[in-house]
Amino acid sequence: MIRVILPPHLRTLANIEGEVALQVEGPATQRSVLDALEARYPMLCGTIRDHVTQQRRPFVRFFACEEDLSHEPPDAPLPDAVASGAELFFIVGAIAGG
Numbered sequence: 001m002i003r004v005i006l007p008p009h010l011r012t013l014a015n016i017e018g019e020v021a022l023q024v025e026g027p028a029t030q031r032s033v034l035d036a037l038e039a040r041y042p043m044l045c046g047t048i049r050d051h052v053t054q055q056r057r058p059f060v061r062f063f064a065c066e067e068d069l070s071h072e073p074p075d076a077p078l079p080d081a082v083a084s085g086a087e088l089f090f091i092v093g094a095i096a097g098g
Helices: 008-014 030-040
Strands: 002-005 020-022 060-064 088-093
Parallel strands (some): 002 088
8 A cells, every 4th residue: 555645735636635545556656656546536637747748747746755756767666665655655746936
């Protein structure tokens, strides 16, 4: 079971409170987690990654085990602690401005 935390605006969109527990088929990767998340909450399709390219949206970041995983390949394995459910997988809305 993978435990995911979404940013507040996406939790509101999906009507979620707190963390989401997802059953992921196959190896735990960013792609498999996002596939499971979008399958369970279809209203999130296109909010975290582009509909066509499946690339992460520019102002979305992924964190786990105190590491920024945003630039890792989508099919790279997530840390074992995330795959086992011991640690959370964070999807964070980045802030920019000046």
